[in-house]
Amino acid sequence: MMWNKQLHELARDQHQAGPGTNADWLVNPEPYKAGIYRGEHEDEIVISNGLISRTWRLQPNAATVAFDNLMTRETIIRGVKPEATVRLLGVDFPVGGLAGQPDYAYLLPEWVDSLTSDPRAFRCTGFDTGRTKERFPWMRNQYSPVSPWPAPGVSLVFHYEPSVEGLWGVSINVHYELYDGIPLLSKWLEISNHGSNQVKLESFTSELLAVVEYESPVETPDRWEYPNLHVESDYSFQGMSQKKANRTTHWVPDPDYKTQINYDRLTPVLLESRPPLGPDQWLEPGETFETFRTFILVHDSTDRERKGLAQRRMYRTLAPWVTENPIFMHVRSMDPAVIREAIDQCAEVGFEMVILSFGSGLDMEEEDPAYIAALKELADYAHSKGITIGGYSLLASRTISPEHDVVNPNGAYYVHSPCLESHWGQDYFRKLRAFFEQTGFDVLEHDGSYPGDICESTDHPGHTGRSDSQWRQWKRISEFYKWCRGQGVYLNVPDWYFLTGSNKAGMGYREVNFALPRERQVILSRQNIYDGTWEKAPSMGWMFVPLTEYQGGGPESTLEPLSEHLDAYDAHLMNNFTAGVQAVYRGLRLYDTEETKRVVRRWVDFYKRYRAILDSDVIHVRRPSGRDIDGFLHVNPALQQKGMAFVFNPLDQEIRQTLELPLYYTGLSGTAMIREQEGELRSCELDRNHRVQVQLSLAPKSMTWFVIEAP
The missing domain is CATH 2.70.98 (Beta-galactosidase; Chain A, domain 5)
Structure with missing residues (x-):
């Protein structure tokens, strides 16, 4: 043959x-x-x-x-x-x-x-x-x-x-x-x-x-x-x-x-x-x-x-590309002065990206030359400060008109949804491409991505009927995401489009939980991160921090004024940055006083100092319960810092305890060099299962960390 x-x-x-x-x-x-x-x-x-x-x-x-x-x-x-x-x-x-x-x-x-x-x-x-x-x-x-x-x-x-x-x-x-x-x-x-x-x-x-x-x-x-x-x-x-x-x-x-x-x-x-x-x-x-x-x-x-x-x-x-993990803020305003101040604050404390959030009023479908020119000025300003900029666009979970919406006797997944292969859908993606090409924006947060709706219309130009509608709509959005990846447009997409170009999806949080009292948000956030990193790397998911009111929570749930709720703000920053998980910090500003600025800057500096290991895999040590310590361990055998463990005390009392850390996936065997926080490295023997015991003494409502290196 x-x-x-x-x-x-x-x-x-x-x-x-x-x-x-x-x-x-x-x-x-x-x-x-x-x-x-x-x-x-x-x-x-x-x-x-x-x-x-x-x-x-x-x-x-x-x-x-x-x-x-x-x-x-x-x-x-x-x-x-x-x-x-x-x-x-x-x-x-x-x-x-x-x-x-x-x-x-x-x-x-x-x-x-x-x-x-x-x-x-x-x-x-x-x-x-x-x-x-x-x-x-x-x-x-x-x-x-x-x-x-x-x-x-x-x-x-x-x-x-x-x-x-x-x-x-x-x-x-x-x-x-x-x-x-x-x-x-x-x-x-x-x-x-x-x-x-x-x-x-x-x-x-x-x-x-x-x-x-x-x-x-x-x-x-x-x-x-x-x-x-x-x-x-x-x-x-x-x-x-x-x-x-x-x-x-x-x-x-x-x-x-x-x-x-x-x-x-x-x-x-x-x-x-x-x-x-x-x-x-x-x-x-x-x-x-x-x-x-x-x-x-x-x-x-x-x-x-x-x-x-x-x-x-x-x-x-x-x-x-899912390991790209920029630090970003969501700005909920289209006032150029507010946006420029947010850009300045981000640059000052080390944030790397500004996203004009849902509710800001950004319209990526607008083609007025004056509107596009004004946004290009903002993009140029952000870039001059070393900040990547982008914005939010809603796709599927809205209605356009009977002519353009999905035709399905069982309804759309989001109750209402446009068909991506209607005239409107095809034009929508044309407008988005033109928006990024003309404004110089670098980020798309794309909400309500195509959810798999079947459309029985026989009048839409991009599909002939029911049997080809799902494939055609998926093809439309996936090709757009691939185009974005080729253009360097960062993609926050609350759906599983990672293999067709998206960077990040939700870590698994429930949005209405951020209308709960602040102290409950802290534990829930740490649980969400712990649970959300079984199948996602830390960089693949985002969390949420409501700097201003969100989901109607009122003053008990929000962080503004930031300086008056600095303990809760500090706890959110700690949760996210120690896990290597970026969050949607949604509001009008990152800090309101010099003290607030120092807190934000401290956690950003901490993350950037240990960024490589913090972006590495999470080993799940103990899930947050609010009743005892909880913690996790980052591991990466390819780095000088092979591991980094974080332990949290959620209680109002001191905890003294011995904790066992599983170090197998650090690649170390026999001996590890471990230091608590910025202390001195000390030699620790690993048992036959590559585990080591560390002694804890945690003050109320506190956290400590351990850095693990090779001998």
């Missing part, structure tokens, strides 16, 4: 027996480089990085015949499925795959030799290998990390042609990428029409895996436990958490698995990655359609912290 020479030129896979190093990839990822190899069989190709491997048999058709967790020496799949399916001409067609497996409880290598190709399946005609490529441009700025882009790794592309006469001219490329230093791969399809007639792609499933079951109950439970994989795609919306926003990951029963223990045969062990609707797209002659990308992260543990660390590493790998 045409690929025999390509296979022969590849080295044999060296990773089949497990990783060749004892290094923990979460502590030291360097040994685990992705590569493409020949398999044990003459017609097999393998992609592996020492952490995971995936193997394809190429004859009589290309199909995944092994997918292995090399960290635990376990197989991930129990059977062979098509590499994808597409619905064309009203019929579902497999892409690749092999048929004839006698039992789907497990897969023996000797069975693979007897498997056959489905005569209707797209057949593999060849493959290409290469390196990973960027999904879209990323313009770095002063907040950007040194992380590589694209994420280093290898790519493998299989080429498929139809076996059915009516599909001549349609070709499908199935793309895979495997990344260095992390058990993570991605997959997507390209469907091309090389014929002379248009072809409709009604639906697709871009990944099908017959995964080994996580549990095998005889009776059908009320709630299933899914296999220990994290799967998501960049086709995500309607949620500030990944679980809510995940629209494409489906765990369903496998009809081929006849010997499963569950009597109803409902064990959800078939992984399908597919859109919930559509996309129902016409491919014109010469046109290529690209699907969303599916990302599969293989876990090596069921420990919550370790799984969270792996997920956070995934986002830093696939979307390194």
Whole structure:
């Protein structure tokens, strides 16, 4: 076959027996480089990085015949499925795959030799290998990390042609990428029409895996436990958490698995990655359609912290812009004098960004030249002070008119919402692009992002009806966010658009809680941060500080006058900056007296001094309860300061206590050098579980910290 020479030129896979190093990839990822190899069989190709491997048999058709967790020496799949399916001409067609497996409880290598190709399946005609490529441009700025882009790794592309006469001219490329230093791969399809007639792609499933079951109950439970994989795609919306926003990951029963223990045969062990609707797209002659990308992260543990660390590493790998973490203020006024004073105060105390907040009156849809010119003057002034500036725009959670709103008998997610592919929606995004190009603004806080609404209008110019409306609207907003990323526009988006370019979403706070009395806000904020950093890195979420009244809380909930509530202001600054979490400081000013200014400046200076470690991963030590100490630990084995722990006393009395700190993810073993606050470093022995005990003596309503370094 045409690929025999390509296979022969590849080295044999060296990773089949497990990783060749004892290094923990979460502590030291360097040994685990992705590569493409020949398999044990003459017609097999393998992609592996020492952490995971995936193997394809190429004859009589290309199909995944092994997918292995090399960290635990376990197989991930129990059977062979098509590499994808597409619905064309009203019929579902497999892409690749092999048929004839006698039992789907497990897969023996000797069975693979007897498997056959489905005569209707797209057949593999060849493959290409290469390196990973960027999904879209990323313009770095002063907040950007040194992380590589694209994420280093290898790519493998299989080429498929139809076996059915009516599909001549349609070709499908199935793309895979495997990344260095992390058990993570991605997959997507390209469907091309090389014929002379248009072809409709009604639906697709871009990944099908017959995964080994996580549990095998005889009776059908009320709630299933899914296999220990994290799967998501960049086709995500309607949620500030990944679980809510995940629209494409489906765990369903496998009809081929006849010997499963569950009597109803409902064990959800078939992984399908597919859109919930559509996309129902016409491919014109010469046109290529690209699907969303599916990302599969293989876990090596069921420990919550370790799984969270792996997920956070995934986002830093696939979307390194999420580590950009500027300090920002929300200004709730459009008075130029107020805005300039806020810019001046930000520059004075070390804040780095001003956002013209919701309720300020900013209108990014306004095209009056005088209005644009006035905003450009403000942007130029902010830039002259070293301050990045931007503003707020509301999208989905409002009504425009019956002509432009979503048409859906079940209603929009936000009750009212414009369709992004109506005339108004298309014009809205044109106006936003022009606004940033003409004003020089650098930040967009985009509220009510597209929430996945389905629109049944047949009059909107950007979609034909219900079945293509969701795909078209997601495409509209995701392409805009990618454009912003390429222009260096910072994106605060209260939705899960990280993989398509956004920088930050809500940490998980409840807005009305900031109308509560000040002392309750402090504990709740620390709980929100603690809970919000299981799946998000600190830089991925924002918190909130109501400098002026918010949600009708009245004087008991607000910080203004700032100098009169300096203890609460200080507590908010402490909560956020120690966690490496930036907050929306919403009001008209950052300080009102020199004493207030000194407090703000002290915490900003503290954060900037320890910025690298404070922006690093959080290890959860003890959740805030208001009844005892609480605390967390930042870790980063790549830094000089390997860890930094913070412990809080919420009580009105002194606490003396011994606290155990888990230092495994600092990369230290045996001994650590630890100092409390700015004291002297002292040598501390770690136990066999990489833990160390520290003695606490905490005054009422106080906090202390510990810096951990290598000997």
